[in-house]
Amino acid sequence: MDDPETRFTQLYDTHYRRVMAYALTHAEPHTAEDIVSETFLIAWRRFGDVGDPALPWLLGVARNLLHKQRAGGRRGRDLAERIKVLSGPADLAAWDVADHVVERDAALAAIAALPERDLETLALVTWHGLEPRQAAKVVGCSAAAFFVRLHRARKRLARALEAGPAPRPATPAVVREAAR
Amino acid sequence: MTSGAMMKNSSESAFADLRPVAVDEMADDAFARRRDADLSRAMSAAPGKAARSRRPMLLVAGLAAGAVAVGGAVVLNDGGDTGPVAVQGPSDVLDARSVLLASAQKAAQASATTGRYWYDRERITARVGVLAKKGTKNRSRTPLPFTAYTVHTQEHWLARDKGDPTRSVVGIDREDRFATPADKAAWQRMGSPELEPWSRKRKVNDYREPMRLTIGNKQVTFAELAKLPGNAAGLEAELRRRYTADVKDPKDPLNGTFAQYVWVIAQDLLAGPVPPAVRGALYQVLAKQRGLRTGGRVKDQQGRPGVAILMAAEKGSRHVSGAYLAESRLIVSPDTGELLAYEARAVGGALLLSVVHEDSGWTRKPGARP
Numbered sequence: 001m002d003d004p005e006t007r008f009t010q011l012y013d014t015h016y017r018r019v020m021a022y023a024l025t026h027a028e029p030h031t032a033e034d035i036v037s038e039t040f041l042i043a044w045r046r047f048g049d050v051g052d053p054a055l056p057w058l059l060g061v062a063r064n065l066l067h068k069q070r071a072g073g074r075r076g077r078d079l080a081e082r083i084k085v086l087s088g089p090a091d092l093a094a095w096d097v098a099d100h101v102v103e104r105d106a107a108l109a110a111i112a113a114l115p116e117r118d119l120e121t122l123a124l125v126t127w128h129g130l131e132p133r134q135a136a137k138v139v140g141c142s143a144a145a146f147f148v149r150l151h152r153a154r155k156r157l158a159r160a161l162e163a164g165p166a167p168r169p170a171t172p173a174v175v176r177e178a179a180r
Numbered sequence: 181m182t183s184g185a186m187m188k189n190s191s192e193s194a195f196a197d198l199r200p201v202a203v204d205e206m207a208d209d210a211f212a213r214r215r216d217a218d219l220s221r222a223m224s225a226a227p228g229k230a231a232r233s234r235r236p237m238l239l240v241a242g243l244a245a246g247a248v249a250v251g252g253a254v255v256l257n258d259g260g261d262t263g264p265v266a267v268q269g270p271s272d273v274l275d276a277r278s279v280l281l282a283s284a285q286k287a288a289q290a291s292a293t294t295g296r297y298w299y300d301r302e303r304i305t306a307r308v309g310v311l312a313k314k315g316t317k318n319r320s321r322t323p324l325p326f327t328a329y330t331v332h333t334q335e336h337w338l339a340r341d342k343g344d345p346t347r348s349v350v351g352i353d354r355e356d357r358f359a360t361p362a363d364k365a366a367w368q369r370m371g372s373p374e375l376e377p378w379s380r381k382r383k384v385n386d387y388r389e390p391m392r393l394t395i396g397n398k399q400v401t402f403a404e405l406a407k408l409p410g411n412a413a414g415l416e417a418e419l420r421r422r423y424t425a426d427v428k429d430p431k432d433p434l435n436g437t438f439a440q441y442v443w444v445i446a447q448d449l450l451a452g453p454v455p456p457a458v459r460g461a462l463y464q465v466l467a468k469q470r471g472l473r474t475g476g477r478v479k480d481q482q483g484r485p486g487v488a489i490l491m492a493a494e495k496g497s498r499h500v501s502g503a504y505l506a507e508s509r510l511i512v513s514p515d516t517g518e519l520l521a522y523e524a525r526a527v528g529g530a531l532l533l534s535v536v537h538e539d540s541g542w543t544r545k546p547g548a549r550p
Contacts (some may be wrong), residue, residue, distance in 0.1 A: 003458060004500075005223055005500070006218075008222065008223065009219060009224065012215070012218065012219060012222075013215075016207070016210075016211045016215070016218075017204070017207040017208060017211055017212075018207075020206070020207040020210050020211065021203045021204065024203050024206055024207065025199075025203065027207060029210070032210075033210050033214055036210070036214075036218075037214060037217075037218050037221065038220055040219075040222050041218075041221060041222045041378060043221075043222070044222035044223060048394070064387070064388060068386075083198055083199070083200055086200035086202045086203060086206075087200045087202070088200065088201070088202055090201045090202075091198075091200050091201055091202075094197065094201065095197055098193070098197050100190070100193075100194045100197065101190065101194075102194070107194050107198060108193075108198060109362045111198065121193070122195050123199075126192060126195055126196040127196065127199045127200075140388070154191070157191050157192065157195055158191040160191075161190075161191045161194055162191075168416070
C-alpha cells in the first residue's frame with residue numbers, strides 16, 4: 001500500500017473517467033485524452049501535492065492545462081459547443097423522458113448565451129459532482145467567492161431558460177476572457 | 181417552496197440533463213485504450229518526493245521535477261560511460277560531524293539576499309526503472325535487461341509571493357547513458373525504446389498556482405522559511421516541534437526517526453531558499469544526528485570535489501527499477517558550505533539517482549539567473 005506505484009495506479013483507476021469527462025466537456029476528444037494524460041503525469045511528479053480528495057486537485061491541473069493550451073493558439077471550444085457536438089439520440093430520448101419545460105435544443109441555445117464562467121461553475125457542481133468548496137479549489141478561488149459565483153450563475157441560468165434562447169454574444173472570446 | 185426556488189431547481193436539473201451520455205462512454209473507452217501507456221509514461225519518471233516513501237521530507241510541491249527519487253546510485257562502472265566514478269578515501273580522517281560543522285561555518289558566512297524568485301538549476305542523472313512502452317510487462321517491476329540512465333537539466337523559478345507564476349524548465353541537454361556497451365547493445369536489441377519521454381525535449385512549464393514548500397507533512401511559505409531560527413538550538417527546537425506534530429498527525433502520521441526527518445530536510449533546504457544563518461544552523465543540527473557516516477572525498481557527477489555524508493536507507497526500500505536502496509548521500513563542500521549534490525545508491529554501490537545542484541539564488545523574474 002505504501003508503494004508509490006500502487007498508490008498512483010489506484011489514483012489513476014479511481015479518477016481517470018471523471019477527469020476525462022471533465023476534459024471532454026472542454027476540448028475535443030483527442031486533445032482531452034492528451035490533457036488527461038498530462039494531468040496524471042503531473043500528479044505522479046507532484047504526488048505529495050495531490051490533495052485528499054484528489055479529484056478537485058486533478059481537475060484543477062487539467063483546467064490549467066486546458067487554459068494553457070488555449071493561450072497557445074489552438075482555441076478550445078466552449079462548453080455549450082462541446083455539449084452540442086457530443087449530443088446524440090440517447091440524449092434527446094433522455095430529455096423527453098425527463099419532461100423538461102423547454103426543448104433540449106432550446107435549452108442548449110439558451111445556455112450558450114451564458115458566460116463561459118457560469119457554465120463552468122454550474123458544470124463543476126452538477127456534472128462533476130463536486131461540493132462548492134471542492135469546486136472552488138478547482139478554479140482557484142475561495143469557497144465564499146465560489147458560492148457567490150454559483151448563486152449568480154444559477155440566477156442567470158434560470159433567467160436564460162425562462163427567457164428562451166438569447167442571441168450569441170458577438171465576441172465570445174472576449175466574454176470568455178472577461179469571465180475568467 | 182417559492183416559485184423562484186422551483187425555477188432554480190428545474191433549471192438546474194435541465195442543465196444537469198444537458199450533460200451528454202457520450203461523455204461517459206468516451207471516458208470509458210479512453211480509459212481502456214490509454215491506461216497502460218499513461219501509467220508507464222508517468223511512472224517512467226521518478227515520482228514526486230512524497231511518493232517516494234513515508235519518510236519525512238521537505239519538498240517543493242508543484243515542481244515538475246522528475247528528479248526526486250530516493251534513488252541510489254550505482255557503482256559507476258568505469259568501463260562504461262556513466263560519468264565520473266566516486267572514489268572513497270578510506271584513510272580519510274574526516275568524520276561526518278566535523279565535515280558538517282565546517283560546512284556550517286562557511287554556509288553561515290554567505291551574504292543574505294532575497295528576491296522575488298528562488299532560482300535553481302539541477303543536473304539529474306536517473307537510473308531508468310521502467311519503460312514508457314505499451315504493455316504491462318516492464319511496469320510490473322520486471323527488471324530491464326540493461327542498465328541505463330537519463331541525464332538532463334532542470335531549472336526552476338519558484339515565486340516567493342502569492343500571485344506570481346512559477347516556472348520550471350525540464351529536459352535541458354538530455355542525454356542517455358548506459359552502464360556498459362553491453363547494456364547499450366541490449367537496449368538496441370529491444371529496438372532502442374525511449375527511456376524517458378517527458379524529458380526528451382526541453383519544455384517550459386508555467387504554473388499559476390502557488391508553489392508550496394513543505395517541511396515534513398506541513399506546507400510552509402517562503403516567509404516561514406525565512407523566519408526559521410538561525411541558530412542550531414532554536415532550529416532544532418523548531419524542527420522537533422514540527423516533527424512531533426507530524427508524528428502525532430492522526431490523519432497522516434509520519435514514520436521515521438528525527439534523524440531521517442532532518443536528513444530529508446537537509447537534502448532540500450541546504451541548497452534551498454533559506455537565509456545563510458538557517459543553512460548554517462541546519463548543518464549543525466544535522467551534525468548532531470546519529471547514523472551518519474562519511475564516504476570520504478568524492479566527486480559529484482559533474483566532477484566537482486566534495487565530501488560524501490551517508491545515511492543508510494531503510495531496509496527493504498526499493499527503487500522503481502527494483503534495485504534495493506543502500507544509502508543516500510549528500511555531497512558537500514566543507515570549503516564553501518555548499519551542498520553540491522544528492523545521490524542515492526543501490527546495494528552494491530550502483531548509482532540510482534544523482535541531483536547535482538549547479539546553481540541557485542534569488543532573482544527578480546522568471547528567466548533571470550542570479
